[in-house]
Amino acid sequence: MPANRRRASGRNRSRWALLVAAVVVVVVGGCSEDRPSTRPFPEGDRAAAARVANPEATVVDRATRSPTVPGHIYIDAIGVNATVMSLGTEMAPDPFLGGTQVASFVVPPDLVRVGWWSDGPRLGAPGMAVLLGHSQVGGGYAVFNRLSALRDGDSVTVENASGTRRVDLAVSRVVPGIAKNDQTALQTVLADNARTADLAMITCSGNFDSAVSESSENTAVFARIK
Secondary structure: OOHHHHHHHHHHHHHHHHHHHOOOOOOOOOOOOOOOOOOOOOOOOHHHHOOOOOOOOEEEOOOOOOOEOOOEEEEHHHOEEEEEEEEOEEEEEEHHHOOEEEEEEOOOOOOOOEEEEOOOOOEOOOOOEEEEOOOOOOOOOOOOOOHHHOOOOOEEEEEOOOOOEEEEEEEEEEEEEEEOOOOOHHHHHHHHHOOOOOEEEEEEEEEEEOOOOEEEEEEEEEEEEO
Protein backbone atom coordinates (compact mmCIF):
# COMPACT_ATOMS: atom_id res chain seq x y z
CA MET A 1 0.00 0.00 0.00
CA PRO A 2 1.42 3.45 -0.88
CA ALA A 3 2.55 5.54 2.09
CA ASN A 4 -0.14 8.19 1.57
CA ARG A 5 -2.84 5.49 1.59
CA ARG A 6 -1.39 3.98 4.76
CA ARG A 7 -1.51 7.40 6.43
CA ALA A 8 -5.10 7.94 5.28
CA SER A 9 -6.10 4.53 6.61
CA GLY A 10 -4.48 5.34 9.95
CA ARG A 11 -6.34 8.66 10.16
CA ASN A 12 -9.65 6.94 9.39
CA ARG A 13 -9.05 4.35 12.12
CA SER A 14 -8.12 7.12 14.56
CA ARG A 15 -11.30 9.03 13.72
CA TRP A 16 -13.25 5.84 14.31
CA ALA A 17 -11.62 5.40 17.73
CA LEU A 18 -12.61 8.97 18.66
CA LEU A 19 -16.16 8.33 17.46
CA VAL A 20 -16.62 5.19 19.54
CA ALA A 21 -14.98 6.90 22.53
CA ALA A 22 -17.82 9.44 22.43
CA VAL A 23 -20.31 6.62 23.05
CA VAL A 24 -20.50 4.95 26.44
CA VAL A 25 -20.98 1.60 24.75
CA VAL A 26 -23.40 -0.10 27.10
CA VAL A 27 -24.92 -3.30 25.68
CA VAL A 28 -27.86 -4.44 27.78
CA GLY A 29 -31.12 -6.31 27.46
CA GLY A 30 -32.14 -9.80 26.40
CA CYS A 31 -30.41 -11.47 29.32
CA SER A 32 -32.49 -13.51 31.75
CA GLU A 33 -31.49 -15.31 34.93
CA ASP A 34 -34.10 -18.04 35.19
CA ARG A 35 -36.59 -17.91 32.33
CA PRO A 36 -36.65 -17.12 28.60
CA SER A 37 -37.36 -13.55 27.62
CA THR A 38 -40.84 -12.50 26.49
CA ARG A 39 -39.44 -10.18 23.82
CA PRO A 40 -41.06 -10.64 20.38
CA PHE A 41 -40.20 -13.74 18.32
CA PRO A 42 -38.53 -15.75 21.14
CA GLU A 43 -38.45 -18.89 18.95
CA GLY A 44 -36.52 -17.30 16.10
CA ASP A 45 -37.41 -15.77 12.76
CA ARG A 46 -38.10 -18.73 10.48
CA ALA A 47 -38.45 -16.62 7.34
CA ALA A 48 -35.04 -15.01 7.84
CA ALA A 49 -33.47 -18.34 8.79
CA ALA A 50 -34.63 -19.83 5.47
CA ARG A 51 -32.62 -17.31 3.45
CA VAL A 52 -29.71 -18.74 1.44
CA ALA A 53 -26.62 -16.74 0.55
CA ASN A 54 -26.68 -15.55 -3.05
CA PRO A 55 -23.85 -17.30 -4.95
CA GLU A 56 -23.98 -14.62 -7.64
CA ALA A 57 -23.57 -11.68 -5.26
CA THR A 58 -20.73 -9.25 -5.90
CA VAL A 59 -18.00 -10.12 -3.42
CA VAL A 60 -16.38 -7.31 -1.46
CA ASP A 61 -12.86 -8.51 -0.61
CA ARG A 62 -9.72 -6.77 0.64
CA ALA A 63 -8.74 -5.77 -2.89
CA THR A 64 -12.15 -4.45 -3.92
CA ARG A 65 -13.40 -2.77 -0.77
CA SER A 66 -16.74 -1.04 -1.13
CA PRO A 67 -18.85 0.37 1.74
CA THR A 68 -21.78 -2.00 2.29
CA VAL A 69 -24.81 -1.61 4.57
CA PRO A 70 -25.30 -4.96 6.36
CA GLY A 71 -28.70 -6.54 5.73
CA HIS A 72 -28.22 -10.23 6.58
CA ILE A 73 -25.62 -12.29 8.43
CA TYR A 74 -24.63 -15.96 8.23
CA ILE A 75 -22.34 -17.64 10.77
CA ASP A 76 -22.49 -21.37 10.06
CA ALA A 77 -20.28 -22.38 13.00
CA ILE A 78 -22.90 -21.19 15.52
CA GLY A 79 -26.06 -21.51 13.44
CA VAL A 80 -26.71 -17.80 12.84
CA ASN A 81 -28.84 -16.88 9.81
CA ALA A 82 -30.45 -13.56 10.64
CA THR A 83 -31.67 -10.20 9.40
CA VAL A 84 -29.54 -7.16 10.19
CA MET A 85 -31.35 -3.89 10.90
CA SER A 86 -29.84 -0.39 11.04
CA LEU A 87 -29.76 1.12 14.54
CA GLY A 88 -28.01 4.21 15.83
CA THR A 89 -27.11 5.73 19.18
CA GLU A 90 -29.48 6.69 22.01
CA MET A 91 -29.49 7.99 25.55
CA ALA A 92 -30.30 5.05 27.82
CA PRO A 93 -30.11 4.30 31.56
CA ASP A 94 -27.00 2.42 32.64
CA PRO A 95 -27.98 0.01 35.45
CA PHE A 96 -24.34 -0.18 36.55
CA LEU A 97 -24.27 3.60 37.06
CA GLY A 98 -27.46 3.80 39.09
CA GLY A 99 -29.64 4.40 36.05
CA THR A 100 -27.68 7.43 34.83
CA GLN A 101 -28.54 8.28 31.22
CA VAL A 102 -25.57 7.65 28.93
CA ALA A 103 -24.97 7.54 25.17
CA SER A 104 -25.33 3.92 24.13
CA PHE A 105 -25.67 1.65 21.12
CA VAL A 106 -29.33 1.00 20.27
CA VAL A 107 -29.89 -2.76 20.61
CA PRO A 108 -32.33 -4.83 18.52
CA PRO A 109 -35.96 -4.79 19.73
CA ASP A 110 -36.21 -8.59 19.62
CA LEU A 111 -34.02 -11.64 20.08
CA VAL A 112 -33.75 -12.79 16.47
CA ARG A 113 -32.45 -9.76 14.59
CA VAL A 114 -28.96 -8.28 14.64
CA GLY A 115 -28.37 -4.53 14.75
CA TRP A 116 -25.78 -2.59 12.74
CA TRP A 117 -24.54 0.58 14.46
CA SER A 118 -25.45 3.02 11.68
CA ASP A 119 -23.62 5.93 13.32
CA GLY A 120 -20.39 4.05 12.64
CA PRO A 121 -18.75 2.78 9.43
CA ARG A 122 -20.42 0.62 6.85
CA LEU A 123 -18.82 -2.78 6.37
CA GLY A 124 -15.90 -2.47 3.98
CA ALA A 125 -15.44 1.25 4.63
CA PRO A 126 -12.43 2.59 6.57
CA GLY A 127 -12.88 1.85 10.24
CA MET A 128 -14.72 -1.04 11.84
CA ALA A 129 -18.41 -1.87 11.48
CA VAL A 130 -20.25 -2.87 14.67
CA LEU A 131 -23.03 -5.45 14.92
CA LEU A 132 -25.01 -6.17 18.10
CA GLY A 133 -27.29 -9.05 19.06
CA HIS A 134 -28.91 -10.41 22.20
CA SER A 135 -28.03 -13.44 24.31
CA GLN A 136 -30.07 -15.06 27.06
CA VAL A 137 -27.93 -15.96 30.04
CA GLY A 138 -30.62 -18.09 31.67
CA GLY A 139 -31.62 -20.09 28.58
CA GLY A 140 -33.98 -19.64 25.67
CA TYR A 141 -33.26 -18.60 22.10
CA ALA A 142 -31.32 -15.48 21.17
CA VAL A 143 -29.37 -14.87 17.98
CA PHE A 144 -25.94 -14.42 19.60
CA ASN A 145 -26.27 -17.02 22.37
CA ARG A 146 -23.23 -18.88 21.05
CA LEU A 147 -21.10 -15.95 19.94
CA SER A 148 -18.37 -16.76 22.46
CA ALA A 149 -18.03 -20.27 20.94
CA LEU A 150 -16.52 -18.81 17.77
CA ARG A 151 -12.84 -19.47 17.12
CA ASP A 152 -10.14 -17.79 15.05
CA GLY A 153 -10.70 -18.54 11.38
CA ASP A 154 -14.43 -19.23 11.60
CA SER A 155 -16.29 -17.78 8.61
CA VAL A 156 -18.77 -14.90 8.79
CA THR A 157 -20.74 -13.79 5.72
CA VAL A 158 -22.64 -10.52 5.57
CA GLU A 159 -24.90 -9.53 2.67
CA ASN A 160 -26.68 -6.30 1.92
CA ALA A 161 -30.48 -6.41 2.24
CA SER A 162 -31.03 -7.28 -1.42
CA GLY A 163 -28.39 -10.01 -1.45
CA THR A 164 -26.56 -8.40 -4.36
CA ARG A 165 -23.36 -7.67 -2.42
CA ARG A 166 -21.51 -10.02 -0.06
CA VAL A 167 -18.64 -9.61 2.40
CA ASP A 168 -16.78 -12.74 3.52
CA LEU A 169 -14.84 -12.45 6.78
CA ALA A 170 -12.82 -14.65 9.12
CA VAL A 171 -12.91 -14.39 12.91
CA SER A 172 -9.64 -12.92 14.16
CA ARG A 173 -10.20 -12.55 17.91
CA VAL A 174 -12.74 -13.45 20.60
CA VAL A 175 -12.78 -11.29 23.74
CA PRO A 176 -15.05 -12.56 26.55
CA GLY A 177 -15.41 -11.19 30.06
CA ILE A 178 -15.67 -7.46 29.29
CA ALA A 179 -17.03 -6.08 32.57
CA LYS A 180 -20.12 -3.91 32.27
CA ASN A 181 -19.44 -2.18 35.58
CA ASP A 182 -16.27 -0.72 34.05
CA GLN A 183 -17.58 2.26 32.09
CA THR A 184 -14.69 2.26 29.59
CA ALA A 185 -13.92 -1.47 29.24
CA LEU A 186 -15.89 -2.12 26.05
CA GLN A 187 -14.82 1.21 24.54
CA THR A 188 -11.20 0.24 25.11
CA VAL A 189 -11.57 -3.23 23.60
CA LEU A 190 -13.28 -1.84 20.50
CA ALA A 191 -10.80 0.98 20.00
CA ASP A 192 -7.81 -1.35 20.48
CA ASN A 193 -9.08 -3.77 17.82
CA ALA A 194 -10.25 -1.16 15.30
CA ARG A 195 -6.74 -1.00 13.86
CA THR A 196 -6.81 -4.61 12.69
CA ALA A 197 -10.47 -5.67 12.42
CA ASP A 198 -13.17 -4.80 9.89
CA LEU A 199 -16.11 -6.02 11.98
CA ALA A 200 -17.00 -6.25 15.66
CA MET A 201 -19.91 -8.39 16.92
CA ILE A 202 -21.09 -7.75 20.49
CA THR A 203 -23.45 -9.47 22.91
CA CYS A 204 -24.05 -9.69 26.64
CA SER A 205 -22.53 -12.56 28.62
CA GLY A 206 -21.29 -13.59 32.05
CA ASN A 207 -23.21 -14.26 35.23
CA PHE A 208 -26.57 -12.65 35.94
CA ASP A 209 -26.30 -9.73 38.38
CA SER A 210 -29.56 -9.76 40.33
CA ALA A 211 -28.79 -6.35 41.87
CA VAL A 212 -29.26 -4.68 38.46
CA SER A 213 -31.28 -7.43 36.69
CA GLU A 214 -28.64 -7.68 33.98
CA SER A 215 -25.76 -9.88 32.89
CA SER A 216 -22.39 -8.74 34.20
CA GLU A 217 -20.28 -8.83 31.05
CA ASN A 218 -20.09 -8.39 27.30
CA THR A 219 -18.37 -10.55 24.70
CA ALA A 220 -16.88 -9.06 21.54
CA VAL A 221 -15.82 -11.02 18.47
CA PHE A 222 -13.69 -9.41 15.78
CA ALA A 223 -13.34 -10.42 12.13
CA ARG A 224 -11.35 -9.38 9.08
CA ILE A 225 -12.43 -9.25 5.45
CA LYS A 226 -10.89 -12.11 3.49
